[in-house]
Amino acid sequence: MSWKTAYRSIYYRGAPEPEDMVLDPATTALLVIDIQNTYRTRPDPAALTPEERERYDAWTPFHERLETVVIPNTRAMLEHCRAIGIECLFARIACQTHDGRDRSLSQKKPGWNNLLLPKDEWASQIVDELAPQGDEIVVTKTSDSALTGSSLRLVLHNLGIDTVMCCGLFTDQCVSSTVRSLADESFDVAVLEDCCAAGSDELHHKELEIVNMIYCHVMSSAEARAMIAPA
Template structure:
């Protein structure tokens, strides 16, 4: 059987499950959600200025940056263009705090380590990357949690917009994307994750998390498969 979204990313729980049908995604009930693709995650120092230990850390993150610049950002930008032309709702979330000292952050974002983020909402690091910037009156939500549903009024907004199907893209696959997907699924939203429009700190983490969430919390597919299913680019704007 050729590889497609219907037989990829199968965990042991769903190894023998029947192939799902193509989803029915009415434009007016479907939203594209871009999660946390912010300047802070794409900034890098000059490698030559780093110590050997810092260079090793830099090199470990190079595949992530290559994936973001060569695949995730351009494919998400292309999908945004098609979604906008078709009249689909496009929403954005980002991590940012309301205060300059970050006292409003959640506990997980105050704990020591990689996830210790101080991103005041008006600072350049907290802004969405220019290639994926919201356009017109598209909605951007600010959170200090992993789940966009838990940390914002996204739930109410989706309800008011009449959305039942959410297409998720962004970073990090195993953190904010996964947390948002699980929250949406628990509230009976139909969720699709676009595997080529997401990234984790490593390819291993990315693929393992997709295997974990696929078939139970969402359906995982490529942006090309979604475009074909929805006939994006082949229909006039309603």
């Protein structure tokens, strides 16, 4: 099944197949969202209580996908885009203060999303395999959307970008929120599904179905590369 018929929700069953996207290197950017060290770390399972081990095991599929699918595919996409002159940009969650007092409310509430990632600490940095090179732009945010939580909108405008290919973490949270914001600002958006992950495969696939065709086109990184026009 190709991207033109995959991930269709009830809203788009029977709708005509979309046209191929026009991915002009001069006006297209690759945006890597929140693939940071904090999401890669895991505790020693031998030291966990039974309840903690249950949570550890529940997250194992995510970590396997991150290491074997998301990071390798995103790295390959970065290398391809750099070779042909496509702008590569990065967004990361990072607060400006040590105690996180500048964080948005969503990152202060109790629970999994209570994130304290001071900007200079190791946990908030982008993973080594995907590290920005040269003068590639990195924006920091304390919100889910990279567009509303940073200067990214202005940066894209100044670069002359009208189409954004998105990868990153988490499909159903910061990726989805960024995609919706981009669409509302009239950017064309592609989500590279094999460069994204959610806490579970179920959440990943369901969110892709929700955003597909209305906010973006969901496709694989290989399908996106096939639509990039010669530089």
